[in-house]
Amino acid sequence: MQTAHDYDVVVIGAGPAGEGAAMKLSKEGKKVAIVDARGQVGGNCTHVGTIPSKALRQTVFNIMRYQRDVMFQRVGELRNVPLSQVLARAHTIIEQQVAVHSRFYDRNEVDVYYGQAHFVDAQHLSIKTREGGTELLSFASAVLATGSRPYHPEDIDFSHPRVFDSDKILTLDYPVHKLIIYGAGVIGCEYASIFVGLGYKVDLINTQVQLLSYLDDEIADALSYYLRELGVLIRHQEQYERVETFDDCVVLHLKSGKKIKADAILWCNGRTGNTDNLALEAVGLQANSRGQITVDQQYKTAIPHIFAAGDVIGWPSLASAAYDQGRCAAAHILGVADTPRVEDVPTGIYTIPEISSLGKTEKQLTEERVPYEVGQAFFRHLARAQITGETVGMLKILFHRETLAILGIHCFGNNAAEIVHIGQAIMQQKNGGNTLRYFANTTFNYPTMAEAYRVAALNGLNRLF
Ligand SMILES: Cc1cc2nc3c(=O)[nH]c(=O)nc-3n(C[C@H](O)[C@H](O)[C@H](O)COP(=O)(O)OP(=O)(O)OC[C@H]3O[C@@H](n4cnc5c(N)ncnc54)[C@H](O)[C@@H]3O)c2cc1C
Ligand SMILES: NC(=O)c1ccc[n+]([C@@H]2O[C@H](COP(=O)([O-])OP(=O)(O)OC[C@H]3O[C@@H](n4cnc5c(N)ncnc54)[C@H](O)[C@@H]3O)[C@@H](O)[C@H]2O)c1
Numbered sequence: 001m002q003t004a005h006d007y008d009v010v011v012i013g014a015g016p017a018g019e020g021a022a023m024k025l026s027k028e029g030k031k032v033a034i035v036d037a038r039g040q041v042g043g044n045c046t047h048v049g050t051i052p053s054k055a056l057r058q059t060v061f062n063i064m065r066y067q068r069d070v071m072f073q074r075v076g077e078l079r080n081v082p083l084s085q086v087l088a089r090a091h092t093i094i095e096q097q098v099a100v101h102s103r104f105y106d107r108n109e110v111d112v113y114y115g116q117a118h119f120v121d122a123q124h125l126s127i128k129t130r131e132g133g134t135e136l137l138s139f140a141s142a143v144l145a146t147g148s149r150p151y152h153p154e155d156i157d158f159s160h161p162r163v164f165d166s167d168k169i170l171t172l173d174y175p176v177h178k179l180i181i182y183g184a185g186v187i188g189c190e191y192a193s194i195f196v197g198l199g200y201k202v203d204l205i206n207t208q209v210q211l212l213s214y215l216d217d218e219i220a221d222a223l224s225y226y227l228r229e230l231g232v233l234i235r236h237q238e239q240y241e242r243v244e245t246f247d248d249c250v251v252l253h254l255k256s257g258k259k260i261k262a263d264a265i266l267w268c269n270g271r272t273g274n275t276d277n278l279a280l281e282a283v284g285l286q287a288n289s290r291g292q293i294t295v296d297q298q299y300k301t302a303i304p305h306i307f308a309a310g311d312v313i314g315w316p317s318l319a320s321a322a323y324d325q326g327r328c329a330a331a332h333i334l335g336v337a338d339t340p341r342v343e344d345v346p347t348g349i350y351t352i353p354e355i356s357s358l359g360k361t362e363k364q365l366t367e368e369r370v371p372y373e374v375g376q377a378f379f380r381h382l383a384r385a386q387i388t389g390e391t392v393g394m395l396k397i398l399f400h401r402e403t404l405a406i407l408g409i410h411c412f413g414n415n416a417a418e419i420v421h422i423g424q425a426i427m428q429q430k431n432g433g434n435t436l437r438y439f440a441n442t443t444f445n446y447p448t449m450a451e452a453y454r455v456a457a458l459n460g461l462n463r464l465f
Pocket of ligand 2: 185
């Protein structure tokens with residue numbers, strides 16, 4: 001047998017979950033290797049997921065902002081900008097991110113291997129390197145952080161040049177006037193904002209009754225309203241029957257009998273955990289029907305020295321949580337028993353307008369019969385929003401009408417994903433620190449968006465009797 005390189009821990013997948021685990025373990029003195037099939041670190045997060053989509057979204061947001069501004073009317077010519085041109089900026093950011101994260105591994109003396117990894121047995125991993133060779137690594141513990149990829153129903157031909165998923169869309173290199181987006185989860189809604197902002201006609205097909213039903217109803221309604229305002233045609237409760245492809249167009253046939261024709265279709269319905277080529281059977285592990293691995297409170301799989309974190313374990317499938325899950329798994333490998341599991345993860349949805357929330361929704365509190373009250377601040381009343389011109393949006397604080405404890409924070413509008421963290425910091429304070437009074441009794445900079453918390457708190461307190 002080939003000589004193995006020996007490691008305390010081998011991490012498979014160099015996305016956020018893998019990096020979180022590798023950094024924590026190496027800083028605590030473990031000999032760590034990380035493996036990634038891609039040939040660059042950063043994971044799907046950096047190369048095809050969070051980073052390119054957010055960079056694209058920012059460019060589109062900037063274009064839309066200039067188009068609104070009378071001083072920049074000529075920028076109106078920017079409608080129907082080729083995606084390749086808009087993506088140029090995203091590629092620069094990807095390169096910067098790869099450089100930053102590569103240095104982390106260098107400085108922390110984590111050995112990085114590039115190639116597809118699979119288990120040989122419960123102590124050995126084989127890597128098919130990108131140069132065609134093989135490497136054998138032995139490990140005392142392993143962390144699976146192999147992430148996820150778009151789910152491909154068998155009857156859809158993703159090799160057709162007019163059929164895209166969220167990875168392939170980043171290679172779109174021909175003009176598109178009308179795009180069908182099938183699946184109105186976070187990815188579908190974010191890409192609907194991006195493409196409508198670029199001047200494409202967008203039909204968004206939702207298989208559910210409303211958009212992002214886990215959001216507070218008022219926020220989900222606002223998203224539907226503003227996507228429609230931008231020009232997105234939303235169809236709820238529709239299921240595909242088949243996708244017909246032609247050289248110059250696609251036709252989506254829905255079970256309801258409707259037919260929709262467009263230049264291309266972007267399939268955004270479902271993701272699958274990357275477990276199929278890990279040879280999990282060699283260690284006695286099994287993934288579920290969505291390719292995901294089950295873990296316990298410590299991110300430990302059914303095999304006690306093998307851990308898993310990030311998209312490969314399913315919910316919440318966020319880069320934000322993945323990094324912390326990786327660190328948490330590492331802490332348990334190191335034997336730090338009291339490390340809490342990653343819970344209470346905020347949502348940060350980069351549609352236009354942006355959405356962010358944390359804690360309970362009004363529907364949940366009503367069902368649980370919690371006596372809550374609402375405090376609202378509309379962005380259009382805030383000086384900072386008027387100055388920036390970003391007046392669409394609202395901050396809503398849900399609080400207990402007797403204890404004044406903060407129960408939920410729901411925000412939409414520009415920078416919602418940042419604004420929510422002010423409330424999060426207070427909401428997490430136990431021992432009496434978590435009350436609405438903090439916002440009423442604290443002086444905020446002026447003019448800022450943070451002022452929304454004072455406005456919402458006073459609005460809520462005024463409702464009490
Ligand atoms: C379009 C889009 C937008 C998103 N936007 C956001 C957002 O705004 N905010 C947010 O928090 N999250 C967002 N997400 C989710 C986020 O990208 C994922 O939650 C995150 O990437 C998960 O990180 P991870 O470390 O689990 O795995 P990944 O980032 O998926 O990385 C896994 C790595 O493992 C490697 N790998 C897989 N199998 C093997 C193998 N057998 N051998 C070696 N290497 C292997 C892969 O090559 C990959 O590089 C978005 C996702 C998508 C698709
Ligand atoms: N800003 C953000 O935080 C952000 C942005 C984009 C994506 N994401 C993450 O990416 C993930 C995917 O995004 P999404 O919201 O579009 O939802 P999704 O693609 O996971 O779900 C869409 C629909 O497909 C179904 N589905 C999921 N996986 C399936 C599978 N393997 N087989 C069959 N059906 C399946 C789901 O039940 C749902 O009805 C989410 O978990 C989300 O958290 C986050």
